[in-house]
Amino acid sequence: xxxxxxxxxxxxxxxxxxxxxxxxxxxxxxxxxxxxxxxxxxxxxxxxxxxxxxxxxxxxxxxxxxxxxxxxxxxxxxxxxxxxxxxxxxxxxxxxxxxxxxxxxxxxxxxxxxxxxxxxxxxxxxxxxxxxxxxxxxxxxxxxxxxxxxxxxxxxxxxxxxxxxxxxxxxxxxxxxxxxxxxxxxxxxxxxxxxxxxxxxxxxxxxxxxxxxxxxxxxxxxxxxxxxxxxxxxxxxxxxxxxxxxxxxxxxxxxxxxxxxxxxxxxxxxxxxxxxxxxxxxxxxxxxxxxxxxxxxxxxxxxxxxxxxxxxxxxxxxxxxxxxxxxxxxxxxxxxxxxxxxxxxxxxxxxxxxxxxxxxxxxxxxxxxxxxxxxxxxxxxxxxxxxxxxxxxxxxxxxxxxxxxxxxxxxxxxxxxxxxxxxxxxxxxxxxxxxxxxxxxxxxxxxxxxxxxxxxxxxxxxxxxxxxxxxxxxxxxxxxxxxxxxxxxxxxxxxxxxxxxxxxxxxxxxxxxxx
Numbered sequence: 001x002x003x004x005x006x007x008x009x010x011x012x013x014x015x016x017x018x019x020x021x022x023x024x025x026x027x028x029x030x031x032x033x034x035x036x037x038x039x040x041x042x043x044x045x046x047x048x049x050x051x052x053x054x055x056x057x058x059x060x061x062x063x064x065x066x067x068x069x070x071x072x073x074x075x076x077x078x079x080x081x082x083x084x085x086x087x088x089x090x091x092x093x094x095x096x097x098x099x100x101x102x103x104x105x106x107x108x109x110x111x112x113x114x115x116x117x118x119x120x121x122x123x124x125x126x127x128x129x130x131x132x133x134x135x136x137x138x139x140x141x142x143x144x145x146x147x148x149x150x151x152x153x154x155x156x157x158x159x160x161x162x163x164x165x166x167x168x169x170x171x172x173x174x175x176x177x178x179x180x181x182x183x184x185x186x187x188x189x190x191x192x193x194x195x196x197x198x199x200x201x202x203x204x205x206x207x208x209x210x211x212x213x214x215x216x217x218x219x220x221x222x223x224x225x226x227x228x229x230x231x232x233x234x235x236x237x238x239x240x241x242x243x244x245x246x247x248x249x250x251x252x253x254x255x256x257x258x259x260x261x262x263x264x265x266x267x268x269x270x271x272x273x274x275x276x277x278x279x280x281x282x283x284x285x286x287x288x289x290x291x292x293x294x295x296x297x298x299x300x301x302x303x304x305x306x307x308x309x310x311x312x313x314x315x316x317x318x319x320x321x322x323x324x325x326x327x328x329x330x331x332x333x334x335x336x337x338x339x340x341x342x343x344x345x346x347x348x349x350x351x352x353x354x355x356x357x358x359x360x361x362x363x364x365x366x367x368x369x370x371x372x373x374x375x376x377x378x379x380x381x382x383x384x385x386x387x388x389x390x391x392x393x394x395x396x397x398x399x400x401x402x403x404x405x406x407x408x409x410x411x412x413x414x415x416x417x418x419x420x421x422x423x424x425x426x427x428x429x430x431x432x433x434x435x436x437x438x439x440x441x442x443x444x445x446x447x448x449x450x451x452x453x454x455x456x457x458x459x460x461x462x463x464x465x466x467x468x469x470x471x472x473x474x475x476x477x478x479x480x481x482x483x484x485x486x487x488x489x490x491x492x493x494x495x496x497x498x499x500x501x502x503x504x505x506x507x508x509x510x511x512x513x514x515x
Contacts (some may be wrong), residue, residue, distance in 0.1 A: 003259070003260065005224060005260050007040050007042070008040075008225050008227040010044040012031060012044060013046050014227075014229060014239055014426055015274075015278075018235050018278070019477050020280075020470045021233060021280060022476040023277060025060065027123065028057050031230075031273060031277065033064070033065075035230075037263070038262055038270055039068070040080075040242075043068045044227075045062065045070050047510075048087040049075070055086075055502075063090035063091070065091070066091070066181070067340070068093070069093040070091045070094060073097050075101075076100040076122055080098070081096060081132065088133065095165075097136075098120050098136070100125070102118060102119055105207075111304075118154070122158055123154075126158040126360050134163055136164055140168055142177050144169070144174055145170055146175070152187060156193050165198045167199075167225070168217075169202035171202075172204065173204035173236070174207070184220070185222060198224050199223040201213070201214045201227065202227035202240070203239070204237065204239060207237075210238070210241070214226050218256065218447070228242040230242055230273075241287070242267075243267045243289050243320070244288055250264065255287075264319055264321070267288065267321050269321055276481055278480070279480075294317040296355040296483060342358070342381065349463075362377070365485075374456075392496070394443065394496040394500055395496070396493060397416055398413065399413050399489060401431045408427045410428075411428065413435060415439060415496065422442045426441055434494050445502060448472045450470045452467070464485050465483070470501060471499070478502055479498060480501065481497060
C-alpha cells in the first residue's frame with residue numbers, strides 16, 4: 001500500500017496574515033467546516049496567544065471539528081504554549097505547533113539570542129507542549145537558510161523531547177526545488193532519530209516555486225506532510241497552494257506513489273468560499289481552480305478534446321468540484337429542494353437561521369434572474385449569510401442613481417446607522433463613486449479605499465456582480481464583499497460590510513513571527 005501524504009492547511013492562520021485577509025469568527029468557522037468536509041488532515045485554526053479573538057476562534061473551531069486534527073500555532077514561549085493548550089481543550093484531536101527561528105540572521109537580528117539559547121528554548125518548549133498534548137509539531141523558522149549542523153542538533157533534541165512532526169520551512173521563499181529537496185534529505189539522513197517523527201515542508205512563494213519546492217521536499221527529501229493554503233493565500237507572494245499539491249500527487253500517483261485523504265470534489269467550493277470571504281479573487285489562469293483551468297480556446301485543442309478528452313485534459317473538471325449544472329428552481333420552488341441543492345454543493349449552513357436567510361435571499365434573486373446557477377447559490381450562502389450572522393451597524397435601505405452623457409453622476413442613498421435612518425446624496429466621477437461618496441458623507445469613517453474589485457459570478461448580462469472593497473484606517477485593513485445583479489447595490493453592500501468590520505474594535509495582535 002502507498003504511504004499517505006498528510007495535508008496540513010494553514011489558510012486560517014498563515015493565509016490570514018495577508019494584508020486585508022482578516023476574517024471574522026463566523027467566517028473562520030465556515031471555512032473550517034469546509035476544510036473538514038474536504039477531509040483535510042490538519043487544520044491550523046490560528047495563533048491562540050496572539051489575541052483574545054484568535055483564542056476564541058481556535059477554541060470554537062476545536063470544539064466544532066471532529067474529523068480533522070485542529071492545531072494552534074505557538075511561539076517557543078511558556079505563555080503561548082499554555083494558551084494554545086487551553087484553546088484546544090475541546091478538540092477531538094489536538095496539535096500544538098511551536099516554533100523558533102534557527103537561521104543565523106534571525107537568531108542575531110530578530111531574537112537576539114545565541115544558538116545555545118535557542119537550542120535550550122526549543123527543547124524546553126517542546127517538553128512543555130508534549131506534557132499538554134500528545135501531538136506536537138516543531139518548526140525551525142527560516143529553516144532553509146539555517147546551518148545544517150545546528151539544525152541536526154536541535155531537531156535530534158526536540159524529537160527526543162517528544163516532537164511528533166518536524167517542519168523545516170522555506171520561510172522567505174528562497175528555495176530552489178533541487179536544493180530544497182536535497183536539504184530535507186540531508187537532514188533526515190544525518191539526524192539519528194529522524195524516523196521517530198513525520199517530516200513536513202512549509203514553503204512560501206516569493207520566487208513562484210512554493211508548490212515545486214514542497215513536492216521536491218516530498219519526493220526527494222522524504223517529507224510526508226505538506227503545509228499549504230487554499231488558493232495559495234498568504235503574506236507577501238503567498239503560500240504553497242493546497243489544490244495544486246493535492247492534484248499533482250493524485251494525477252501523478254505513478255511518480256509520487258502516495259495517497260491523500262482529500263475529497264477533491266470539495267476543492268472548488270473551498271476555493272470560492274475563501275476567495276469570497278477574503279476578497280482575494282482567483283486569477284482566471286490559476287491551476288485547478290481558475291475559471292480557465294479547463295477551458296479550451298484553440299481549435300486544435302477543442303477538436304482533440306471532443307474526440308478524446310485525455311488528449312488535452314490530464315484531470316477532469318468535475319473531479320475537483322467544477323460543475324456546469326444549473327439549479328432548475330424558481331420563485332415557486334420550495335425550501336426542501338433548495339436545501340437539497342445546497343447539500344449537493346457541500347455548502348449547507350449548519351444553523352437553521354442561516355439557511356432561512358439564504359432561502360429568503362434566493363427567493364429575492366429568483367424574482368430578478370431568469371436562471372440561477374450553482375455559483376449564485378455559493379455567493380448567497382458565503383456572502384449574504386455571513387454578513388447577516390452578526391448585527392450590522394450599517395444597512396442599505398434605498399439607493400437611486402442618475403447618470404447621463406455630459407452630466408456628472410449623482411446618487412442618493414438611505415442607510416440605517418445604529419438603528420437610525422439617514423439620507424444623503426453626492427456627485428461623483430462615476431455612478432459607483434457617487435454612491436460610495438454619498439454613504440461616506442453619512443458615516444464619516446475617514447477610511448481610505450485601497451481596493452475596489454468587481455467580479456462576475458456567472459456569465460451573461462444577468463450575472464450577479466461580486467464586489468470587494470478593501471478599506472484602511474488607523475493601521476487596520478478590512479475587506480467587505482457584496483453580491484447583487486445591480487453592481488451599484490453590490491458596491492454599496494461591500495462598502496458597508498467593510499465599514500461594519502472597522503466599527504468592531506479589534507484588540508492588538510501579536511505577530512506570529514514577532515519576538
